[in-house]
Amino acid sequence: MARVNRPGAEQALAALPLHPHDFRILMALVEGPSFGTEIVRTIEAAEPNTRLYPANLFRRIRDLLERGLLEDSPTPKDADPRRSYVRLTQVGHEVARAEAHRLNELVREAAALDLLPGA
Amino acid sequence: MRAIRPYRALLRLLPEDLRSRFGHGMEEVFLLRLSNARSPVGKLWVWARAAVDVGAVAAREGWTTMKTTTRGGGMDGWTADLRHATRTLKRSPALTVLVVGTLALGIGTSTATFSVVRAVLLKPLPYAEPDRLVAVWPEQNFNTAMVRDLVAAAPALEAASGVSGWMFTLTGQGEPLQVDGARVSPGHFQLLGVRPTLGRDFRDEEGLPGNDGVAILSHGLWVRAFGADPSVIGSTVDLATNDRPRHTIVGVLPPDFRPVFGRPDVWVPLPLAPSLGLTTDSTWYVSDRVARLAAGASVEQATEQVRAFARDAHAQLDQAIRASSVDVAGVQPLRTHLAGRLGPVLWVALGAVTLVLLIACANVANLLLARGESRHADLSVRAALGAGRERVARLLLVESGLMGVLGGALGIALSFLLVRTAVRLAPSDFPRLGEIAVDPAVLAFGLLATTAATAVAGLIPALRASRAHAAAALAGQGRSASARISSRLATTLVGAQVALALVVVIGSGLMLRSLGSMTSEDPGVDGRGVLVLRPSPPDGRYPSGLAFHAYYDQVLERVRGLPSVESASAIHLLPGTQDNWNFPTFIEGVDIVQGEVIPSVNFRVVWPGYFETVGVPVLLGRSLSVTDDASAELAVIVNQAFVDRYWPGEDPLGRELRLFSTGATPHRVVGVVQDVRQHGLARAPVPEMYFTHAQVTWNMSFWVVARVRADGSPLTAAEDVRAAVWSVDPDVPIGGIDELASVIDQTAATTRFVTVVLGLFGALALLLAAVGVFGVTAYGVSRRIPEFGVRIALGASRSEIVRSALAGSIVATALGLGAGLVAASLSTEALAAALYEVEPTDPLTFGGVAALLLAVAALAALVPAWRAGRVDPVTALRGD
Numbered sequence: 001m002a003r004v005n006r007p008g009a010e011q012a013l014a015a016l017p018l019h020p021h022d023f024r025i026l027m028a029l030v031e032g033p034s035f036g037t038e039i040v041r042t043i044e045a046a047e048p049n050t051r052l053y054p055a056n057l058f059r060r061i062r063d064l065l066e067r068g069l070l071e072d073s074p075t076p077k078d079a080d081p082r083r084s085y086v087r088l089t090q091v092g093h094e095v096a097r098a099e100a101h102r103l104n105e106l107v108r109e110a111a112a113l114d115l116l117p118g119a
Numbered sequence: 120m121r122a123i124r125p126y127r128a129l130l131r132l133l134p135e136d137l138r139s140r141f142g143h144g145m146e147e148v149f150l151l152r153l154s155n156a157r158s159p160v161g162k163l164w165v166w167a168r169a170a171v172d173v174g175a176v177a178a179r180e181g182w183t184t185m186k187t188t189t190r191g192g193g194m195d196g197w198t199a200d201l202r203h204a205t206r207t208l209k210r211s212p213a214l215t216v217l218v219v220g221t222l223a224l225g226i227g228t229s230t231a232t233f234s235v236v237r238a239v240l241l242k243p244l245p246y247a248e249p250d251r252l253v254a255v256w257p258e259q260n261f262n263t264a265m266v267r268d269l270v271a272a273a274p275a276l277e278a279a280s281g282v283s284g285w286m287f288t289l290t291g292q293g294e295p296l297q298v299d300g301a302r303v304s305p306g307h308f309q310l311l312g313v314r315p316t317l318g319r320d321f322r323d324e325e326g327l328p329g330n331d332g333v334a335i336l337s338h339g340l341w342v343r344a345f346g347a348d349p350s351v352i353g354s355t356v357d358l359a360t361n362d363r364p365r366h367t368i369v370g371v372l373p374p375d376f377r378p379v380f381g382r383p384d385v386w387v388p389l390p391l392a393p394s395l396g397l398t399t400d401s402t403w404y405v406s407d408r409v410a411r412l413a414a415g416a417s418v419e420q421a422t423e424q425v426r427a428f429a430r431d432a433h434a435q436l437d438q439a440i441r442a443s444s445v446d447v448a449g450v451q452p453l454r455t456h457l458a459g460r461l462g463p464v465l466w467v468a469l470g471a472v473t474l475v476l477l478i479a480c481a482n483v484a485n486l487l488l489a490r491g492e493s494r495h496a497d498l499s500v501r502a503a504l505g506a507g508r509e510r511v512a513r514l515l516l517v518e519s520g521l522m523g524v525l526g527g528a529l530g531i532a533l534s535f536l537l538v539r540t541a542v543r544l545a546p547s548d549f550p551r552l553g554e555i556a557v558d559p560a561v562l563a564f565g566l567l568a569t570t571a572a573t574a575v576a577g578l579i580p581a582l583r584a585s586r587a588h589a590a591a592a593l594a595g596q597g598r599s600a601s602a603r604i605s606s607r608l609a610t611t612l613v614g615a616q617v618a619l620a621l622v623v624v625i626g627s628g629l630m631l632r633s634l635g636s637m638t639s640e641d642p643g644v645d646g647r648g649v650l651v652l653r654p655s656p657p658d659g660r661y662p663s664g665l666a667f668h669a670y671y672d673q674v675l676e677r678v679r680g681l682p683s684v685e686s687a688s689a690i691h692l693l694p695g696t697q698d699n700w701n702f703p704t705f706i707e708g709v710d711i712v713q714g715e716v717i718p719s720v721n722f723r724v725v726w727p728g729y730f731e732t733v734g735v736p737v738l739l740g741r742s743l744s745v746t747d748d749a750s751a752e753l754a755v756i757v758n759q760a761f762v763d764r765y766w767p768g769e770d771p772l773g774r775e776l777r778l779f780s781t782g783a784t785p786h787r788v789v790g791v792v793q794d795v796r797q798h799g800l801a802r803a804p805v806p807e808m809y810f811t812h813a814q815v816t817w818n819m820s821f822w823v824v825a826r827v828r829a830d831g832s833p834l835t836a837a838e839d840v841r842a843a844v845w846s847v848d849p850d851v852p853i854g855g856i857d858e859l860a861s862v863i864d865q866t867a868a869t870t871r872f873v874t875v876v877l878g879l880f881g882a883l884a885l886l887l888a889a890v891g892v893f894g895v896t897a898y899g900v901s902r903r904i905p906e907f908g909v910r911i912a913l914g915a916s917r918s919e920i921v922r923s924a925l926a927g928s929i930v931a932t933a934l935g936l937g938a939g940l941v942a943a944s945l946s947t948e949a950l951a952a953a954l955y956e957v958e959p960t961d962p963l964t965f966g967g968v969a970a971l972l973l974a975v976a977a978l979a980a981l982v983p984a985w986r987a988g989r990v991d992p993v994t995a996l997r998g999d
Contacts, residue, residue: 037151053152053172054145055133057974061135082143091333 015067018099021052021060026069026088026096033087034074036061061086069095123150128578129170131512132177170571195809200439204518215522218483220574221890222526224883225479227533230557230565232472234538235286236465237373237459237564238555245554247312248411253281253418254456256425256448259440264409265432267306272431273424275416276450279854280304281389281405288657288852289344289359297655298340300358300385301378302405307386308335308372309381311412315370318352328626332589334358334366340384342536360384377553379453380407383957397434405823406653409453414464430577442772457550464873464953470946471626471880474619476572478887481612481619485577485891487519488609489898517575527569531557534565544875546868566851592705609895610931617935618942620888620971625943627881628872628964630787633955637867639649643795643804644694645734648827648860650836651693653843654851655820664816670848671812671821675726677843678825683836688729689812689821694797695863704808705777707785720761721797721807722778724815730756730792733859740772740790743811747789753814755786761795761806776808786810799866801955824859873953885972889979896902897983908992917988923985928980935971 006092030043032035039061040052041062064070069092073085110116121373126149130138149169156162208215212720217771243249254271255276266281280303286301304310305321314320315335324330336345339587343349355365366387391400412421429448433440455462533559542555654674661667671689678687692698727744730737738759747754755776775785786808794804812821823844837856844853900907907920946958957964 001641035149036141040148040151051152051168052148054148055173055176056168057148058141058437059137059176062141078492081145082145084140 010018014071015095016098018095019060021056021097022069023096024050025057025064025101026062026092028098029070029086029088029092034083034085035079035083064092066090067090124290126169126994128172130575131577132173134177134180136510137176137180138475157295157476167567167571167704170574171567174570176572179655187590196291197935200514200517201521203514204521207518208521209489214486216413217890218486219526219885221479221482221486222523222569222576223533224887225476225531225572226527226530226568227537228880228883229469229472229476229568229887230531230534230535230561232469233564234534234557234561234969235541235555237558237561238463238468239549239551240454240462242551242560244454244457245375246379248950250452251277251412251414252311252453253410253412253421253450255410256429256444257407258447259429261405261408262397262400263402263405264396265388266389266405267391267406267427268286269410269428270907273421275421275424277413277416278310279408279410280310280407281305282307282380282384282407283389283405284407285387285656286392287385288655289356289358289385295384297386298344299381299383299854300387301381302389302624303382305388307409310409310497313345313372313376313786316373317349318368318370320370321386325388326389326390328392331388331953332366333369333388335370335372335386336368337378337384338376340408341371358387359716377455377551377660379409397432400672410450411451418452420448425449427577428597448792459550460496461869463949466954467626467949468873468880470874470879471623471884474623474883475880475887476568478619478891479870479886480572480576481616482887482891482894483519483522483572484579485609485612485894487577488579488612489894513554517579519573523569523573523577526564529567529572531565534561542878545872546865549869549872561872577638598792609898610927613891613895613928614931614935614938615977616888616891616939617708617932617972620884620944621936621939621969622943623877623884624881624972625939625964626947627874628968629947629950629954629957629959629961630870630877631963632957632961633869634867635952636871636956637800638864640796640800642694642800643735643793643864644859646695646861646863649733649859650825650827650840650856651822651859651862652837652840652844652853652856653693653820653822654833654853656848656851660850661818662817662847663909666814667820668816670851671823672846673847674823674887677846678823678840681836681839683828683839686728686732687823687825688732689726689823690729690822691724691819692797693824693859693862694795694820695799697861700777705781705783707775708769710763712714718765718806721805724806724812724817724819724821726812726821729809729824732824735795738791738793738795740788742790742792743809745813748813749816753784753786753790754811756790756792756809757788758792758804758807758809761808779874780891786814788902796863800863801866803871870953870955886974888972889975892928892932892976893979895931896924896980897986899927900983900987902926903987904990905955906989907987908994911990912992920990921981921984921988924984925977925980928984929977930978932959932973932976938972939972940965940969 024043024047027046028039034042036054036058040057043052044050045112061070065072065086068089070086071089073087075081075083075085079085107116126146127142129143130142146357149165152165152169153162155878156165219793244252246252253276259280261269263281266279269279270276285300285302287298289296289298303321305323306324308314308320310755316338318335321333322334341351342346347765351368352370353367355367358366360921386853389405410421411417426448429440429445433442433445458465475639538555538557545552545555561735565948590711654671656667656670661670673687678684692700700722701719702722704718705716706720709718723745727742727747729735730742737756740756743754743756757776759772762769766774771791774788776788777783777785791795792809795807796802796804797807823840825836825840844851903924907924910920910923911917943965944960953961
């Protein structure tokens with residue numbers, strides 16, 4: 001964790017660890033702005049056993065917006081105007097990156113304890 | 120898209136900000152969820168999950184709001200609402216009892232039913248990796264060599280075990296004890312993944328003759344017969360089997376072990392000499408097989424391989440393995456096999472009870488709706504004083520939530536009681552009976568049912584009440600407008616209730632008609648006053664068939680000598696039991712074309728006097744008598760079904776039958792008896808032959824049947840008969856003492872059980888629907904009292920008023936009946952497997968039940984409507 005001097009990094013560290021669903025939402029937005037069903041599809045394609053239900057999903061999206069990890073994004077011209085698109089903020093990007101590093105460290109420690117035979 | 124409206128209503132639970140910003144997104148995601156669910160059950164599951172999802176987020180948001188509001192304003196929070204709700208419920212105890220009681224009944228019955236469905240259909244079998252266990256070709260009897268060759272022929276099976284139910288006699292431990300046992304392949308317990316808690320499992324070499332003198336005990340028998348003494352391991356026990364009377368006890372199974380087939384307490388190996396094969400091994404009693412699928416193998420692969428194995432076996436031995444049996448050869452998941460015919464019926468029961476729960480919810484919603492109306496003023500004042508719409512809705516939700524918690528707690532308590540009763544009443548061959556219990560999963564279901572019921576029942580009135588506009592209400596205008604909407608909603612709910620109730624009551628009506636036609640079948644015997652019991656001499660006690668028969672001769676002589684007994688005889692397979700023997704029979708006049716199957720006819724051995732004792736009329740010729748002995752011509756009696764099948768319109772007397780081969784000595788037909796439903800009331804009679812014991816002196820045990828004198832009771836005579844049997848030989852265990860009538864009656868036990876359960880649901884549905892109709896009519900009348908007053912004052916007759924008060928409820932009921940008839944005709948097909956001689960769309964049941972429901976609804980509506988006709992115009996007009 002030697003990246004403390006990057007912009008937003010302090011805020012990012014304070015947000016850790018992320019709830020797995022929050023992390024999934026951030027990851028689903030790394031490639032660009034998206035909206036509800038699209039986010040659900042991306043997450044469930046990566047993790048076929050997960051089933052996201054709407055109220056909880058949007059409650060999380062709202063909280064991520066309030067925490068400044070996401071921001072509203074303009075709805076593309078040809079899309080349904082009722083869809084609210086969101087995208088990662090700079091901070092959100094940092095937080096996702098920091099969480100990924102944190103998990104990576106965790107896995108490395110687990111491997112050192114021989115919890116990952118064959119890996 | 121129809122689904123979106125109720126979901127949108129559900130979303131109203133969420134705070135305004137979340138809903139207005141993301142409502143559309145939530146709907147989209149919900150529709151995605153719904154479109155991914157393929158089956159109706161799957162869709163129901165999505166709905167349940169979505170309700171829990173919204174409920175959880177609403178609660179979470181509510182909690183956050185409460186924390187912020189109570190910090191500022193004291194009495195404005197949830198605790199205050201809770202206190203207020205408690206007070207309100209106490210103020211109207213009748214309503215509270217009605218709502219809580221209705222919820223408790225709905226939740227209790229559905230939770231109890233779910234626990235049965237879970238135990239029989241959903242719960243994994245209590246063995247290692249149960250999804251890989253299959254039953255192999257259950258229609259066919261195997262011999263031990265076939266079991267051995269099965270795994271080699273079907274690589275999709277990793278291991279297979281034969282199971283053969285066996286009666287053992289445990290002697291030398293006080294009174295001789297008859298115990299259920301099983302002969303199994305030595306790898307049986309390993310295949311199931313079960314290890315004895317005491318001692319060891321069978322070893323492979325113990326499947327060889329000479330090494331097979333070992334036994335494993337159930338935990339129950341170990342406690343009952345051996346006082347839970349651990350030193351029994353290594354000791355020997357006398358199981359009185361022909362080949363090997365003494366067995367060494369090598370193991371005791373864990374207390375929670377549940378046998379796959381039957382209820383054995385002792386297991387011994389199925390021995391097989393390696394030199395024997397399919398055609399030379401004579402152990403054709405291996406009635407069941409359980410096997411484990413190899414890793415990655417599918418049921419379809421295994422079925423294909425088992426069918427090839429079956430074709431091969433048929434080619435070698437077409438006598439024992441019929442072509443018709445080969446056609447159905449295969450494997451099926453063990454769980455499905457064990458649930459048997461009951462599976463679809465249980466789903467029906469769960470469906471029915473869900474409908475009952477829905478009716479209960481509609482009822483509660485209606486009651487709360489009516490009450491919300493009467494509290495209009497109170498709520499309007501609150502609204503005027505600045506309580507927001509959400510705030511008022513929340514207050515009502517807390518009230519219904521409180522009633523939901525009470526109803527749920529009572530309902531779950533009720534489900535414990537119902538499950539205990541059901542287990543006691545269930546027929547003993549009910550699959551997986553011992554596993555039926557209220558466990559954590561069942562409790563979770565109960566909680567889910569409670570939450571869903573409370574949400575459904577409480578949400579509608581809460582939304583309604585919160586919509587009332589404060590100012591309009593206070594001005595006295597809102598009331599009639601919103602009341603009109605409420606009353607339309609209430610009428611819709613009543614219609615839905617009637618429709619749901621009709622479906623459930625028609626289901627129970629169909630079962631009732633089945634049970635009626637089943638029990639009105641003539642069993643063919645007069646079993647009342649006939650005592651039956653089965654003395655089973657241990658194998659080897661009487662070395663020859665003749666000695667065996669001499670023993671029964673003595674027993675019958677003693678029993679006939681009893682003053683309480685009118686007549687006594689014996690038969691080797693009792694009517695009403697499932698045992699059956701049939702043999703290839705060459706029938707005079709029935710040509711066997713080369714390569715065609717020889718008729719196989721049911722075979723029973725009786726003692727003289729049997730037909731007279733159990734009341735089977737001899738229709739033609741004579742009965743069997745003592746003169747039909749070993750020196751006389753071989754005699755046989757056939758039943759009417761035999762004559763109808765093989766000699767229709769011909770004289771059967773004097774014709775000949777040969778058993779097994781054309782070269783056998785013929786049996787001459789001396790008489791024809793009436794048909795007997797040997798395998799239960801629901802099974803039509805089949806051709807049968809009766810032989811006399813003196814001419815078939817094989818080594819087999821018999822059921823003694825004794826007709827008790829008219830003035831005596833069979834059960835008091837039982838003691839005398841038992842003593843008489845033991846006076847011949849005290850070491851012979853006696854099993855199955857009962858009255859023949861009740862043995863036959865037991866064959867309808869499963870149908871009766873299902874009928875009782877569905878009947879209970881039907882009665883409940885009817886009652887709830889009646890309460891619903893009553894409630895809505897009464898509410899409508901109370902609301903329209905001023906109107907009635909005016910009309911009476913203007914000269915309307917009393918009967919006009921009554922008619923007008925009835926109109927709404929009758930229309931709602933009629934619409935409900937129409938919808939219900941359509942729904943029922945679409946859904947009763949699921950019951951078909953459990954019905955006997957009744958069509959799933961039996962018009963008599965449909966019409967009768969609809970009429971019954973109409974009558975009940977009319978009666979329930981008439982009581983309050985009658986009151987409308989008695990309105991005193993003066994009081995009515997002063998009231999408002």
